[in-house]
Amino acid sequence: MKTIQTIILTAAMAISGFASAHEYKTDSLHIDHPWSKQVPPTSSVAAAFFSVMNHGDNDDVLLGASSPIAEKTELHAHIHENGMMKMREVEQIEIPAHGTQMLKPGGYHIMFFGLNEVPKLGDSFPVTLNFKQAGMVEVDVKVEEATYMPEGGHSDKEMDHSHH
């Protein structure tokens, strides 16, 4: 009996494509695969990314985030300034009605400062997202390799080449 269960589980994972994919849904929001880029064990900062779809008729806004792994959590954007990429804190991230907002390397992201523990590759850590309309949404952020790029993140391909 145990063998059969194992086979069924394996098949289900194969069908879903990525065993590590995970998603969260509220009435109107669909948050896909929150992930964090692996950082060195001595790092005091980390960042998290995900895509969020708004299936509702009203705009929503990400107002903030918090996590027990960090002393401080900020919403960040990357901006180009004099040919340099710089990070800057933003007060909120818009999620337009019937639209998708991508948090990804080189764009919007959630930034963790003063890490209490440095998340390791394959680990997950909890983050609470605070949306204006949807309210508090708890997600698990999965730590991926530094080279990881989610599907739909193709606009970063040029940047990616510069690292090699």
Ligand SMILES: [Cu+2]
């Ligand atoms: Cu940042």
